[in-house]
Amino acid sequence: MENIKELILAKVSDAVIEDKQYLTVTVKPEDLRTLAKMLRYDEGFDYLIQLTGVDYGDSLGVVYLLAKSEDMAVCIVIKTATADKENPTLPTVSDMWKAANWNEREVYDYFGVIFINHPDMRHLFLTERWKGYPLRKDYDAGRDVNPLDLKSYDMSDTTVSYVSEGDGIKKIEKNLFEEEDYVVNIGPQHPATHGVLHFRTALDGEIIKKIDANCGYIHRGVEKLCEGLTYPQSLHFTDRLDYLCAHIYRHGLCMCVEKAAGIEVPERAEVIRTIMDELQRIDSHLIAWSCMCQDMSALTAFIYGMRDREKILDIFEETGGGRLIQNYNVIGGVMADIHPNFVQRVKDFIPVMRKGLKEYHQLYTGNVIARERMIGVGVMSKETAIAYGVTGPSARASGIHCDLRKMAPYAAYDKVEFKEIIRMEGDSMARYMNRLDEIEESLHIIEQLIDNIPEGDFCAKTKAIIKLPEGEYFQRVEGGRGEWGVYILSKGDKTPYRMKFRSPCMTLVNAMDTISRGGKIADLITIGGSMDYIIPDIDR
């Protein structure tokens, strides 16, 4: 990494380089693109993991977390900020990383930062009529500023982009669709969008010409809420982001806080967390499989999947006290010791799941109708996946080694042996198969750990009030749908100054337009099922 410091300084002489959790480079806005270009094209930092807007008080900044697709553990952080709070502008990086497209829109939503040359500078979560920028520290959250409004408004068919021209900035309006496009609303209330997601789909007969995805229908402002809550309190929000990976997400936030506060987690807790994570992953993949079958109208398969999932929920309920949302992880370990029946139940579950998998393959994987609908449909090339920052099983179906359990092991993952499932095809079938194969790998991990849960405490003693030392903390975990990340900016208080969650599903939905163009309406549903996005995770 020493080498890279020199390279950065050679390119941008006044960059401030710090060795923190990751190498952190602070640059002026005008140097941002020079640095980004170098890191993207010369140094191979082709993954934009997180893009976080921050209100530093006197300036509005953006924090970029970049990683390499060759080695996902290697990360670098770029920071930039603009002091102009009236008309803040920053250069876009969405031409280099397509993942930045939606993330920059999100920053525009929350902080009002306009990204110059961004192709589609609309609001992402909030409505166009929203007054103020909610994540700015001086935002007035009073009821009168944005009163509850039950009127129905038309959606805008145009988008704007701000282009720098000479010294000034020019605003250009563009139409989203062409004049004669047959635009069908798939969503927000639709059986196959897995939540309230809205695809405005331009069709040519049955063929998809363009998709314009709209989200924010269940936006809850979790990040803003977290700023007013202590760390243990903010934990319960993570369960409600991706409710099918509740345990994994909570694990991520706990780890971030533990690392920052220097809390040593007992080994027993680490192993329990790992087992629970893997059970949760099986649960999540089973839902993914079932819902994909249901989207393709095989309702019977859906019920079989749900039937087997019920057994996992029972395990969760017995030990964690909750079924969907377990609230089981706490800072320092887990909330309660495992139930005496836990080991036996898990052991009983493993053969049931194996039998179930066999049944699924026989019922559905081999089925000629299903194969015809999945093979070669919605091909996501490796380049596309990288550009959009897609991670998780969907990216692994495109041949990217991005399993953080292997790349940057946490908890007890370095003690177990398992395969990273990689497929090269990148189509719906590969994504579908990846999930089923990962269930098998998860069972394998659980098998290795279930008999070897070490004795000891299940939770470390923590202070009554947890304060994180001043600084920035990142934590990345492998969720069921991709890499979930948390970014905490602490000013030394008991509440975070800024907390940002990296949503894996956002990247998936962002990529939907590219990969489903040219497909049929039915393909859109299949691709959606195979990508397996979940909306509360996007909207946060």
Add this chain to the structure above:
Amino acid sequence: MFDFSIWTNWIDQFLRTNLPEFWALAIEFVVVGVIILALYCIIALALIYFERKICAFFQCRLGPNRVGPYGIFQSVADMLKMLIKEIIPINHTDKFLFYLAPFFVLIASILAFGAIPWGNGLQILDFNIGIFYILSVSSLGVIGILLAGWASNNKYSMIGAMRSGAQLISYELSAGLALMTIVVLSGSMQLSTMIEGQKDCWYLFQGHIPAVIAFIIYLIAGHAETNRGPFDLPEAESELAAGYHTEYSGLQFGFFYLAEYLNMFIIASIAATVFLGGWMPFHVTGLDGFNAVMDYIPSVIWFFGKVVFLMMLSLWVRWTFPRLRIDHLLDLEWKYLLPINMVNLLVMVIVVIYGWYF
């Protein structure tokens, strides 16, 4: 074998001797019409219950079990709910066509329903082109579906209707050709003659290989014509919400619902009549004792037994497979079923010419 025509003839004679011919006929028409409509509703209700139970068993569930013992009155309750539901008027629709469309679907299926031979001597319409008649009236339903999609002024409905048009027109070909294969064998299009011809051996066995192929093709094509999964593209609930009947509510939706189930019944009963001998018992030449035992079972039970068996097959398919995509659906018809069917028809002609059938 009890012949129901003894009863019907007696009633006819009785009415004619006591009333002028016009009134006698009028009374007969009304009575037959009422019976048909009542039967139509009862069968639909029974079918809905039947399907929900069977589907539940395939899915490891119990199905409806709350209304009445084993939930047998569930579909009655559903019907009552449907009847009292509000018919929501939709703005921006073509009112006349919108209200007309469900009747097209319903009337088409009632017309076909009227020609089904229920038992020995229990057939309302029996004329020399019976098969042809059923084929033509049952395909009238697609007009209703197209109208519903068009008049709703809804994009989902429109796509559903267009799919339905493409699908029904394609699969009508296969269904027709498969039936023609048997018409070649039987030498008649009249349903009663066809059933009579299966006295010794059902056509499925008489025509052996070509008949079996035609039977399978007819089941597939017939299943597709009823718009049921895996061929439910016009509805395609995960793609088009509810397809062509997205905008319909209350009784209007009920009509579509009713017609869908009845179409399933009609397809099964045509298949039973043409391939499995309709109400004709199972006879084996030479085993007179066995044949006599078979004759003791009433013809109506034979008919319903076969229909229920065929519908079981249809439900099994429905609850096992995912939905096809529109281009695969058309591929299946034009690249597989139709060519096979044509060759099969030719084979049947050769079989009949050389007398290679039983």
Add this chain to the structure above:
Amino acid sequence: MKSVYNYIISIFKAVYSLAQGFEITFKEFFTKKITEQYPENRKTTLVTFDRFRGELVMPHDENNEHACTACGICMMNCPNGTIKVVSKMVEAEDGGKPKKVLDKYYYDLGKCTFCNLCVLNCPSKAIHFQNTFENSVFTRSKLQETLNKEGSKMREKNKE
């Protein structure tokens, strides 16, 4: 010729794959059904695990005494203001300093996210989650409960 061969093979393969699906559903047709017949199964097969968090309760013993000291830690820890502890000052009988005791312990089940922070942080183990789950009511106001019973008082520690 090859293409004709492939065509015929593809038909047989397709039929085989469909038959595989038929086999599964046929087998499942006769397996034991998994439907739980609630509410008939309340006494038989319905299992709610002990740890299931359904509703916050404050256990009272036979003397109508609870362990709550009205310290308010649960109220501070609750992320969404579900708990409201109202305390009052009572003159001690032996003429000592006035003591803070619990007056009303309000709990809004409708707001609760069952995060368990209140129970985890309670220094005197006065509250816990109970595994009842039949909490549906017709109005939200019915979800607002008072956990301490009428006339109850705090259990003296030196009693045991």
